[in-house]
Amino acid sequence: MSREPLEHYVSPAPFNPYTALELTPEQERYYMASQWRLVWWKLKRHRLAVISGSFLALMYLIVIFAEAVAPYQLEARHVDYLFAPPQEVHLFDEGEFRGPFVYGIDVTLDMERLQWVYEEDRSQVNPIRFFCVGNDYPGAGYEFWGLFDGSFHLVCPSPDAPMFLLGTDRMGRDMLSRIVYGARISLTLGLIGITISFFLGITIGGVAGYYGGVVDNIVQRTIEVIRSFPMLPLLMALSAILPVTWPPTLIFLGITVLLALLDWPGLARAVRSKLLALREEDFCVAAQLMGAKPGRVIMKHLMPSFLSHLIASATLSIPTMILGETALSFLGLGLRPPVTSWGVLLNEAQNINYVVLYPWLLYPVIPVIMVVLAFQFLGDGLLDAADPYKH
Template sequence: MTSPNDPRDSDGPELEHYVSTAPFDPYAADQVAATDTAAQATPGQIMWWRFKRHRLALWSGVFLCLIYTSILICEFLAPYSLSRRNTDFIYAPPQAVHVIHDGKLVWPYTYGREMTLDMDNLRRIYSDDTSDVQTLRFFCRGDPYEFWNLVPADLHLVCPAEGGELFLLGTDRLGRDVLSRMIYGARISLTIGILGVTMSFALGIIIGGLAGYHGGVFDLLVQRVIEVLQSIPSIPLWMALAAIIPVTWSPILVFIGITVILGMLDWTGLARAVRSKLLGLREEDYVLAAQLMGAGSGRIIRRHLIPGFMSHLIASATLTIPGMILGETALSFLGIGLRPPITSWGILLTEARSVNIIALYPWLMVPVVPVIMVILAFNFLGDGLRDAADPYK
């Protein structure tokens, strides 16, 4: 048996060395120091140590941090502006980037394109012109834009050669660069998930907290409302509510409307989790002590009950965001969500609603790749946070 203070039982990173070494020596200075570190660790530190051991969740968190950082500078990252049309390159396939020319390692470049018309199949055929070497430019001047619609600028991370073109993921039916539109679309699709889950988070905590703490008739009504909302299929309900948004609304108002719809319909699961937690915690002695000292219901819930399982709420929120992103993508794909000129991943996928389009121009399905990657990353991150926050693990 090991001592109750055996550092091998701790999840701290400085204690992992003792897991496979000699038995615990209570007189060893380094092991005693490690034991003191574990004993003085805060719940947040212990949660962080456990989370770091979940490698997949850790890398998912890094990926999400990077992609959410990118939406702050999407104008700089995109090779072209959102409204740029290249009418000479309609439905152009993706270009390959080369670094070897005539057997030598050179600066990254692409080949120019030649276009011919296939009159038998009524389509454009593009081929590389190997004699036209177009060197890529980095941190260069390109299409002008307004950074966050505030600051005029024209600096881009990568640009085509002077007089050339750069379509790393191809173009659509209007000759617009798919990669640039994906980068711009990430800002809308990822933001709507954060804003929607913030609204549902607030509703779930307030409604579920009051129902669990007070109980009675209010709790009964809340449970019946939750059961009714959860019994209705999500997508038809989203479609019905999204369809009533007036077509005369501006794109910003439509964005706000879709966010409100997703947030107001996704609070039920969180409210039930909060209610079940508070039903057990409201009988604790520290709650009775707070009541005897004159604390109100709002203060008790906010300062004493909610912090006790906030880590579980954070894990639940990370698992809710993917549903928001999928909801916006589905509504926009069906044509009743966001509308141009706003660009999101769902709107980009509307270009690929036809089987013939997918067969002829498969690169128009590329916007589904970031959707899948973000959804998986959020699920892995949520699993890691849930395991790290579980006090019984």
């Protein structure tokens, strides 16, 4: 078997690491991006999470400008329209386009059933106005956040006739306006509660995960004891302790703190498990050798490594607080009038007769469901995006 002379062999080109590692502009942009930018890119691909986040942003915008969004003041009463049903919005009247409007309301009293009967009066066409300013109808003026007087409304009725798009309650108060004002309390309570829970979870879970040993055992046993109690009965028992004589502001703060005190164990466990895995990493040991104190090591070096996971977990915890407040207020153990929340509004629907005769009193449950689902979808998307290298 013949062999070719050695000069026929061509030696391969020497390995150049700089050429081998050359990246395209897209690859370089991806690999050089910060963690938050990677999370944002991943989150944008989760359409349901983006839609949910946009919806929640709109809801919190409504919370800020509730007085302008609601057609009437919170306690504005229409004594001639008790338990009025929702009015239907029309665009055409006898084939002619008139824009959004509602027909007038014809009220009669049924003496046999002792019940008010409401019918459309098609002879009255009352246009729905947008971006209106002025006090040209009862219940228009308000104090914005209790700071200054205002009269601007995003949607408002005709000056000649009232408008009840979601009906009225037993005192003739507009349900749409009360649901808008109730969002301010229910959604704010969730944010304040998760802030307190976030602080407790990071502090207690961080100490347990960083030090371990006896400290970790004490924290873990405490968490297990707290988690062993049924949530709703425990909340009911604790909220019943709050004095009835307390003003609404203190009741609000008390319910918020109670919800936060029962929610922090889950977040603390997540923080503890992450710190146990990261405290032996080189960057943590280097910080310790350079003389950094435990608080600085935890907050400056360890927490940023999994902060996106914590934010996702906190997002999933907010619905629990909203549902907790709604359940307590529905049972009469949470917030009480004159404070108005979605749970307080649903408290009136406990009477089965009201539910049968006036089903629109259950409408406050719709925003509760929508907000809870939106937080769940957003939390799932954030949890997915928190590890942008996973896919």
